[in-house]
Amino acid sequence: MGKLICNICGAIIDDKNYSFNKEAFPKENTLGNIIFCPFCGAPREYMTLENQKIKEEKYDLNFENLKIIDHAFKLEIFNGDFYDRASELAKNVQIKNMFKSLSKVEYVHAKIHSKIGKFIVKPKLKSLNYSRYKNDRELLDIACKREEHAVEYYERYGKKIDNYQIKKIFNVLANVEKIHIGLTEKAN
Numbered sequence: 001m002g003k004l005i006c007n008i009c010g011a012i013i014d015d016k017n018y019s020f021n022k023e024a025f026p027k028e029n030t031l032g033n034i035i036f037c038p039f040c041g042a043p044r045e046y047m048t049l050e051n052q053k054i055k056e057e058k059y060d061l062n063f064e065n066l067k068i069i070d071h072a073f074k075l076e077i078f079n080g081d082f083y084d085r086a087s088e089l090a091k092n093v094q095i096k097n098m099f100k101s102l103s104k105v106e107y108v109h110a111k112i113h114s115k116i117g118k119f120i121v122k123p124k125l126k127s128l129n130y131s132r133y134k135n136d137r138e139l140l141d142i143a144c145k146r147e148e149h150a151v152e153y154y155e156r157y158g159k160k161i162d163n164y165q166i167k168k169i170f171n172v173l174a175n176v177e178k179i180h181i182g183l184t185e186k187a188n
């Protein structure tokens, strides 16, 4: 396959990484048919061939917009941390692997926001104790709720933010999180 660039997260997708994080997707990429960015989950329409260089977006954000991005950044780290911990706690191997892949995807989302907001420091979030969730079903339930919250956030603040490119990114990420809702519901 020719190399592809994801216009949402900036990853270069090639024949070595096209199937990364496959547990985080309802369908699998194949060499001949790339459906999602394996890193951020953006659909194929947001990818271009490597030789069609996209210009790096320069963001000059006002305080309100920066606040929205900062919150999105924290939300994704929070969810990435959750999935990371949930993957340790889950008993079922498939669910464990799905949580691990979802964790990686959410961290890529966090990286997208840190790039937009030029955030250098990873925020220290209160670490929650998830071991009170007794079984995989409870972990899936909480995962699903978090995804719903993320979708709500992106949809609500995608309307408020006044930058076309960020609106687009929020819209794409909302759809990726909707796919995660489907995955966590289905596994339950």
Ligand SMILES: [Zn+2]
Pocket (backbone or CB within 6 Å): 006, 007, 008, 009, 010, 011, 037, 038, 039, 040, 041, 042
């Ligand atoms: Zn991507």
